[in-house]
Amino acid sequence: MRRTARCACGDAFITVEGEPSQYGICHCSNCRRRTGSAFGLSAYFPKAAVIERGGAMNEFAFHHATFNHDQCRHFCVRCGTTLIWTISTMPDLIGIAAGCFTDPPLGTPSYSTSHSQCLEWVEVPAGINKGG
Ligand SMILES: [Zn+2]
Ligand SMILES: [Zn+2]
Structure with missing residues (x-):
């Protein structure tokens, strides 16, 4: 499936193919x-899954200590709107603010991390892996 995430005003967007590697x-x-x-x-897709991106x-x-x-x-x-990001320890992935996928949205996320700070x-929900 091909999905597009957009910022609040709609100008910036990124279109990806397939399902996220991490979500x-x-x-x-x-x-x-x-x-x-x-x-x-957050949804992390392979950079190779990016079909198109646009908008200014x-x-x-920054360094995350x-x-x-x-x-x-x-x-x-x-x-x-923070639409996308990269993390140095995951050079092949691009992070996308998953709430920006609205039409259609992504499904249920698979994990809950830094869960001790929830x-x-x-x-x-019980079906989501909790850790961190
Ligand atoms: Zn915008
Ligand atoms: Zn976090």
Whole structure:
């Protein structure tokens, strides 16, 4: 299946083919702050699965001390949505903000990481692997 993730204003997009290599939620403070939400919902696709991407995006690169890796985030210059990112320890994958897939959305994520930091009111379904 071919899916397109779009930023909030619709200008920036990325289209990928197939299913994600990794797809999960993360409760770490980094993901919560990036999204402004209770957890991050991230899909990692092989870079080779990217069909097309477009729209004007800026980049923000930094070293993530907790995970000891470098991240580069690409965000829409018009609306600020962080649409995609790369992580130095996963050079063949591209991270996509999975909530940006709306038509059609992705299915149920397979894992819940940094789960020890899960907010007390968040309930993760039994079928999702929990760790970290
Ligand atoms: Zn935008
Ligand atoms: Zn995280």
